[in-house]
Amino acid sequence: MCYYTYSDYLKNKYGRKVYKLPVNLPVTCPNRLEGDKGCDFCAEQGTGFEAVKSSVSVTEQLRSARAVIEKKYHAHKFIAYFQNYTNTFLSLDEFERYMTEAARVSDVIELSISTRPDCIREDYLKVLQYIQKVYGLEITVELGLQTVNYHTLRLFHRGHTLAEYIDAVRQIQEYEFEICTHVILNLPGDTDEDAVETAKILSALKIQTVKLHSLYIAKHTRLCEAYENGTITICSKDEYIKRLILFLEFLAPDIAVERLFSRIPKEDSVFSNWGMSWWKLKDEVTDKMKEKDTYQGKNFHYLAGAALKKLKGEEGFGIT
Numbered sequence: 001m002c003y004y005t006y007s008d009y010l011k012n013k014y015g016r017k018v019y020k021l022p023v024n025l026p027v028t029c030p031n032r033l034e035g036d037k038g039c040d041f042c043a044e045q046g047t048g049f050e051a052v053k054s055s056v057s058v059t060e061q062l063r064s065a066r067a068v069i070e071k072k073y074h075a076h077k078f079i080a081y082f083q084n085y086t087n088t089f090l091s092l093d094e095f096e097r098y099m100t101e102a103a104r105v106s107d108v109i110e111l112s113i114s115t116r117p118d119c120i121r122e123d124y125l126k127v128l129q130y131i132q133k134v135y136g137l138e139i140t141v142e143l144g145l146q147t148v149n150y151h152t153l154r155l156f157h158r159g160h161t162l163a164e165y166i167d168a169v170r171q172i173q174e175y176e177f178e179i180c181t182h183v184i185l186n187l188p189g190d191t192d193e194d195a196v197e198t199a200k201i202l203s204a205l206k207i208q209t210v211k212l213h214s215l216y217i218a219k220h221t222r223l224c225e226a227y228e229n230g231t232i233t234i235c236s237k238d239e240y241i242k243r244l245i246l247f248l249e250f251l252a253p254d255i256a257v258e259r260l261f262s263r264i265p266k267e268d269s270v271f272s273n274w275g276m277s278w279w280k281l282k283d284e285v286t287d288k289m290k291e292k293d294t295y296q297g298k299n300f301h302y303l304a305g306a307a308l309k310k311l312k313g314e315e316g317f318g319i320t
Contacts, residue, residue, distance in 0.1 A: 001286075002248070002285075002286050002289035002290060002294070002295045002296065003248050003257050003289075003295065003296040004253060004254065004255065004256050004257060004296055005256065005257060006209060006256045006257060006258035006259075008256070009208075009209065009256030013138075014077060014109065016075075016076075016077060017073065017074070017075040017076075017077070018075065018077045018078065018079060018109065018110070019069045019073055019075045019078055019079070020078070020079045020081040020112065021061075021062050021065040021066055021069065021078045021079065021080055021081060021108075022052075022061075022065060022081050022083045022084075023058055023061050023062065023080055023081060023082050023083065023098075023102065024052055024053065024054045024056075024061065024083065024084050025054055025058075025082060025084070025085075025087060025090065025098055026054040026055070027054075027084075027085050027086060027087055027089055027090050028085055028086070028089065029042075029085050029086040029089060029116070030086065030089055030116070030118070030119065030159065031116075031157065031158075031159045039156055039157055039158055039159075040155075040156040040157055040221060040222040040223040040226070041156060041184075041215065041216075041217075041218065041221060041223045042218070042221065043218035043219070043220065043221055043268065052064065052065075054084075057101070058080075058098055058101040058102050058105075059101055059102075059104075059105055062078070062080055062102060062105045062108065063105070066078060066107070076107060077107055077109050078107055078108050078109065078110075079108070079109070079110040079111070079112050079140075080102035080103075080105065080108045080110070080111050080112065081112045081114075082098070082102075082111070082112065082113045082114055083114055084114070085114075086114075086115050086116050086119050087113050087114055087115050088113065088115040088116075088119045088120065088121070088124045089115070089116075089119050092123055092124065092127065095124060095127060096127045096131075099111060099113075099127065099128065099131050100131060103131050103134075103135040103137055104135070108137070109137060109138065110137055110138040110139070110140060111128070111131070111137055111138075111139055111140070112140040112141075112142055112180070113128070113139075113140070113141055113142065114142040114144070115141065115142065115143065115144075116143070116144055116159075116160065117143050117144070117145065117160050117164040117165040117167070117168040118159065118160040118164045118168075120141070120143075120167075120168040120171050120172060121171075122171065125171060125172065125174075125175050125177070128141075128175070128177065129175050132177075138178070139175075139177040139178070140177065140178040140179070140180055140208070140209075141168075141172050141177055141178070141179055141180070142179075142180040142181075142182065142211070143165060143168055143169070143179060143180070143181050143182065144182045145162075145165045145181050145182060145183060145198075146158065146182065146183060146184045146187065147183065147184065147187055147190055147194055147198060148162050148165075148194065148197050148198045148201050149187075149189070149190055149194045149197075150162050151189065152187050152189045152190050152194070155188075155189055156187065156223075157222075162201075165181075166205070169205050169207065173206075178207075178208040178209070179205075179207040179208055179209075180207070180208065180209040180210065180211055180258065181202055181207050181209075181210050181211070182210075182211045182213060183198055183202075183210060183211070183212055183213065183247075184212075184213045184214075184215050185198075185212060185213070185214070185240065185243050185244055185247060186214060186215050186234065186235045186239070186240050186243065187215060188215075188232040188233065188234070192242075192243050192246055195243045195244075195246055195247045196246060196247065196250050198247065199247045199248075199249075199250035199251040200250055200302060202251065202252075202255065203250070203251055203252035203255065203300065203303065204303055206252075207255060208255065208256065209255065209256040209257070209258050210251070210255055210256075210257055210258065211257075211258040211259045212244065212247070212257065212258075212259055212260050212261070213259070213261070213262040214240055214260075214261045214262045214272075214273055214281075215234060215262070216262045216264045216269050216271060216272040216273070217234075217269055217270045217271040217272070218264065218268055218269050218270075219268060219269060219270060224270055227270065227271065228270070234271060236274075237274040237276070237281070241281075241284065241285055241288060244260060244285060245285065245288065245289055245292070245294065248289075248295075248296045248297075249294055249295075249296070249297070249298040249299045249300075250299045250300060250302075251296055251297060251300065252297060252300050253295075253296050253297030253300060255296075257296070260278075260281070260282050260285055261273055261278040261281050261282065262278070263278055
């Protein structure tokens with residue numbers, strides 16, 4: 001394979017098939033307070049377009065999703081994936097109650113919690129540490145970064161910059177939880193250089209997984225208004241694939257890649273994946289990488305005192 005897939009990562013980690021079961025909680029986002037619409041690309045329902053209603057209990061959501069996944073993929077171990085909005089924006093008591101309920105569900109071996117870099121705090125991490133200790137579960141925190149370009153983050157009203165992301169990573173790593181970072185590679189205003197720098201920063205911070213998204217235009221968003229007014233344009237499919245491959249070439253080879261393209265129901269968007277299915281696009285990426293004889297981490301040689309490698313007699317500069 002041209003890149004380290006998330007499925008292989010889970011098999012290496014658990015020695016078996018493991019699948020995510022989505023959970024939707026009654027939570028919002030700090031960017032949606034006081035009538036704000038949130039990030040320009042975020043729809044009213046967040047990312048949970050096909051999620052079960054948040055009024056359904058966590059236990060029932062997990063059991064229902066498990067029945068489908070178990071039958072379809074013959075998996076018997078699962079990750080409770082708190083997918084929608086900012087799950088650490090709940091009160092601490094609510095957060096602990098929901099996480100504990102998921103931890104008690106049979107054959108759930110990991111909790112994966114989606115949140116924002118500016119919503120990571122020590123007391124919430126201590127709750128997760130306690131649950132991990134009591135129930136013997138793995139913990140992954142999924143952070144929405146999108147890009148390291150703080151100008152682009154401001155343009156799309158993310159409400160945080162790169163500094164908050166680095167601070168969140170630092171806090172989470174103190175508890176030895178794993179980190180998945182979400183990135184949109186083709187935000188208007190970003191360049192190939194931004195994609196490379198994003199790969200470099202994720203690699204330098206030693207995160208475990210990355211989830212890549214191609215920008216889609218959800219209905220009833222500020223981004224939709226800008227798209228329909230012609231204020232912004234989206235790069236071509238070929239440009240995105242070129243940037244995606246470039247990102248992978250600079251990404252550390254041990255960072256697992258969970259996704260290459262976004263997914264959104266057709267009825268909820270005005271633009272998604274250039275009118276193509278995500279799996280066909282994924283095949284096109286791997287075909288192009290094989291054609292180019294390239295792979296994830298091909299250009300991963302910029303850390304650990306890279307400039308010193310240019311010195312002649314490098315072996316003579318060791319500490320004695």
